Amino acid sequence: MLKKFALLLCLMLICSTAYSGEKEHRALAEELIKITDGDTVMEKMKAQVTMIFQQIASQMNIQEADKPKLEKYSARFDTILKEEMSWEKVKTQYLDLYTSVFTEEETKGLVDFYKSDLGKKVTAKMPELMQQSMTVARTYMQGVVPKLEKLTEEMRVEFEGASSPAPATQAPQEEKKQ
Secondary structure, three states: OHHHHHHHHHHHHHHHHHHHHHHHHHHHHHHHHHHOOHHHHHHHHHHHHHHHHHHHHHHOOOOHHHHHHHHHHHHHHHHHHHHHOOHHHHHHHHHHHHHHHOOHHHHHHHHHHHHOHHHHHHHHHHHHHHHHHHHHHHHHHHHHHHHHHHHHHHHHHHHHHHHOOOOOOOOOOOOOOO
């Protein structure tokens, strides 16, 4: 009986320690997300989606008389974004993601780094770096896309030619004797 009690006590301590470690890991992940502005990701996405919605609406050539209808749809759009794209709605998934990718020790190291002057600079400069990187990539792709299009067109022509039945060749007919 004493052995069972000791075993149960050890099991409870192990589970309690693991849970405590998980809580600490999640707290570190949350701190990491906050100091790297990861908690603003949904706000940035909402801004992009709003810009797309506005572009679509502007392309519809909505008449002045229909502006109230547009306002009604804009209000519904805003409501959807507010309800569906909030940080609180995705926070748990982000914490799960960070804690599955980084160990507690790695997360602690990242928190320490991003609290440093260099880490703060990385956080501040990263959006600009990403924007300029995308510009470089788009410029590069402008030269690559035509080549890829040409290659896929050649491939399509060759495969379509191979899959269609070959034209039937007629056997030479014997000349009729007259």
